[in-house]
Amino acid sequence: MIATRDAYGKALLELGRQNPKIVALDADLSGSTKTAQFGKEFPERFFNAGIAEANMVGMAAGLAAGGMIPFASTFAVFAAGRAFEQIRQSLAYPRMNVKVVATHGGITVGEDGGSHQSIEDLAIMRSLPNMTVLCPADGPETAAAIRAAAAFEGPVYIRLGRGKVPVVFTEDCSFEIGRGVTLREGKDVTLIGTGLMTAMALQAAEELAGKGIDARVLHLGSIKPLDEELVLKAARETGAIVTAEEHSVIGGLGGAVCEALAEGCPTPVERIGMRDVFGQSGPAEKLLEYYGLTADKLVEAAERVLQRKIR
Amino acid sequence: MLSEQKVQELEQTARELRVDILKMLHRSQSGHTGGSLSAIDIMAVLFFHQMKHDATCPDWSERDRFVLSKGHAAPALYACLARAGYFPKEDLATLRQLGSHLQGHPDMRKTPGVEVCTGSLGQGLSQAVGLALANRVAGRRSRVFALLGDGELQEGQIWEAVMSAAHYQLSDLCIVVDCNGLQIDGFTADVMNVGPVAAKFAAFNLHVIEADGHDIDSLGQAFASAEVSDRPAVIVARTVKGKGVSIFENKAKYHGLAPSDEELQVSLQVLGAL
Ligand SMILES: Cc1ncc(C[n+]2csc(CCOP(=O)(O)OP(=O)(O)O)c2C)c(N)n1
Ligand SMILES: [Mg+2]
Numbered sequence: 001m002i003a004t005r006d007a008y009g010k011a012l013l014e015l016g017r018q019n020p021k022i023v024a025l026d027a028d029l030s031g032s033t034k035t036a037q038f039g040k041e042f043p044e045r046f047f048n049a050g051i052a053e054a055n056m057v058g059m060a061a062g063l064a065a066g067g068m069i070p071f072a073s074t075f076a077v078f079a080a081g082r083a084f085e086q087i088r089q090s091l092a093y094p095r096m097n098v099k100v101v102a103t104h105g106g107i108t109v110g111e112d113g114g115s116h117q118s119i120e121d122l123a124i125m126r127s128l129p130n131m132t133v134l135c136p137a138d139g140p141e142t143a144a145a146i147r148a149a150a151a152f153e154g155p156v157y158i159r160l161g162r163g164k165v166p167v168v169f170t171e172d173c174s175f176e177i178g179r180g181v182t183l184r185e186g187k188d189v190t191l192i193g194t195g196l197m198t199a200m201a202l203q204a205a206e207e208l209a210g211k212g213i214d215a216r217v218l219h220l221g222s223i224k225p226l227d228e229e230l231v232l233k234a235a236r237e238t239g240a241i242v243t244a245e246e247h248s249v250i251g252g253l254g255g256a257v258c259e260a261l262a263e264g265c266p267t268p269v270e271r272i273g274m275r276d277v278f279g280q281s282g283p284a285e286k287l288l289e290y291y292g293l294t295a296d297k298l299v300e301a302a303e304r305v306l307q308r309k310i311r
Numbered sequence: 312m313l314s315e316q317k318v319q320e321l322e323q324t325a326r327e328l329r330v331d332i333l334k335m336l337h338r339s340q341s342g343h344t345g346g347s348l349s350a351i352d353i354m355a356v357l358f359f360h361q362m363k364h365d366a367t368c369p370d371w372s373e374r375d376r377f378v379l380s381k382g383h384a385a386p387a388l389y390a391c392l393a394r395a396g397y398f399p400k401e402d403l404a405t406l407r408q409l410g411s412h413l414q415g416h417p418d419m420r421k422t423p424g425v426e427v428c429t430g431s432l433g434q435g436l437s438q439a440v441g442l443a444l445a446n447r448v449a450g451r452r453s454r455v456f457a458l459l460g461d462g463e464l465q466e467g468q469i470w471e472a473v474m475s476a477a478h479y480q481l482s483d484l485c486i487v488v489d490c491n492g493l494q495i496d497g498f499t500a501d502v503m504n505v506g507p508v509a510a511k512f513a514a515f516n517l518h519v520i521e522a523d524g525h526d527i528d529s530l531g532q533a534f535a536s537a538e539v540s541d542r543p544a545v546i547v548a549r550t551v552k553g554k555g556v557s558i559f560e561n562k563a564k565y566h567g568l569a570p571s572d573e574e575l576q577v578s579l580q581v582l583g584a585l
Contacts, residue, residue, distance in 0.1 A: 029496070051433065115430030281409070283409065290409060
């Protein structure tokens with residue numbers, strides 16, 4: 001178990017050592033977002049904007065225009081929310097080479113409550129032309145995604161979490177923007193996860209196997225561009241889809257998958273996620289349970305979607 | 312001026328509120344210690360002396376409004392509201408738990424006495440300006456108080472709100488800045504200097520009052536001066552983050568760290584609650 005934000009802190013530091021163009025920005029949360037380690041080793045390449053997210057994004061845009069590769073971090077609510085229009089106008093519109101690494105995405109923020117739990121950031125960021133949106137599953141994949149983002153020319157939004165999450169990928173895994181990963185083959189139904197829900201999808205597939213249901217598991221760490229080919233193939237071969245995300249069912253993974261299916265291969269879908277509600281205070285584990293973001297609920301959703309499967 | 316007796320009474324109230332805050336935070340093992348303790352003397356004077364409000368009638372239209380723009384100091388607000396009688400004091404033990412009406416950050420839809428939702432810094436003052444404008448439109452005799460952090464002044468929206476307060480000549484608006492000199496990543500002067508704070512507000516044409524944020528008498532005088540001002544007022548209150556128990560004082564670490572068992576014991580002793 002490792003928090004994706006911890007993996008980010010390490011990966012950013014590594015990148016900083018390899019490439020003098022890497023700079024980092026934060027908005028008074030560097031201890032939490034883990035950019036502080038970079039700031040300590042490279043104080044001349046670290047800029048704390050203070051509690052001023054909009055200005056941080058603007059400064060990042062300027063640094064990119066000046067040839068740097070800025071990584072700008074704060075909590076997901078404040079990045080995608082507070083600084084939305086700055087991201088739109090100063091990063092996405094001019095295709096600026098800035099990586100917005102937003103930590104504390106989703107409800108596993110926990111006790112801070114609904115005001116701090118971003119359940120809409122993937123949807124908001126995905127709607128912007130030119131924007132790449134990533135949501136890695138675990139520590140190793142986060143490190144690979146950070147490296148991939150640095151190597152990619154253009155704005156990238158990367159959503160990370162607060163708490164420790166199970167490890168799904170190997171240390172030497174690679175990350176390809178726009179590509180999904182098949183984690184388990186299966187022919188009856190396909191479970192598609194992103195972020196920490198991918199580990200639960202694998203768990204659910206195991207439980208389903210016990211019930212004689214052969215579930216395929218896909219991980220889509222790249223929400224945009226979406227690996228439509230992989231999704232459509234799964235739809236054609238299994239005929240039933242369940243999506244799972246620590247995000248609203250509107251506009252994120254579930255939304256993106258449904259859009260792809262509607263145009264390419266209409267297929268019954270069940271979406272696991274926040275059902276158009278804000279979160280609240282509580283321990284992360286209890287919140288996941290309360291809002292139905294568990295392997296058990298994925299199993300139930302798979303059984304429901306199988307009932308609806310067009311045979 | 313406050314009578315000596317009233318000063319002593321409020322000092323005792325603030326001490327007891329500190330105990331409530333620390334017990335609440337210790338219980339939840341999550342939440343913001345430093346900024347709750349730096350703000351509590353200011354809030355004690357507001358809730359138990361300055362503001363006109365009635366816990367038995369939270370919707371009373373002529374009540375004064377309080378906006379905790381630095382919403383992470385929610386424990387301080389909850390301690391005041393419980394003491395004033397907006398909800399039972401036992402509820403404080405449920406802070407930040409699943410299903411509690413006491414959310415990590417103030418929620419007007421869940422907690423009686425909370426006027427607006429805050430927690431994302433920089434947004435509370437604009438809402439306070441809106442409340443003051445509503446009072447004017449509706450012809451209500453009600454004042455609005457907004458408590459801000461000094462780090463929070465880094466948000467550009469604060470200055471947009473200050474500009475509008477001055478523009479609309481909201482003389483019934485009183486801003487208080489909890490100038491404890493700290494934010495999460497360290498000293499405000501090191502992270503992103505916001506000073507000189509008083510001169511900035513003066514440049515926006517507010518009536519600026521400086522006060523000792525832990526001196527009841529100084530605060531009482533500041534609020535009295537704000538009350539008779541014909542311009543929006545701002546009290547620049549010098550404070551110490553974590554004030555009241557030396558282990559927490561002036562340390563960035565205790566911004567978002569709840570007291571341990573041992574720290575609570577020490578605190579209760581220092582605050583005379585054992
Ligand atoms: C928009 C926004 N950005 C970041 C945060 C995270 N945060 C919570 S408290 C805090 C520091 C606040 O410092 P200050 O305003 O000085 O408050 P105090 O010292 O009184 O606690 C930060 C950055 C937030 N709540 N809202
Ligand atoms: Mg401060």
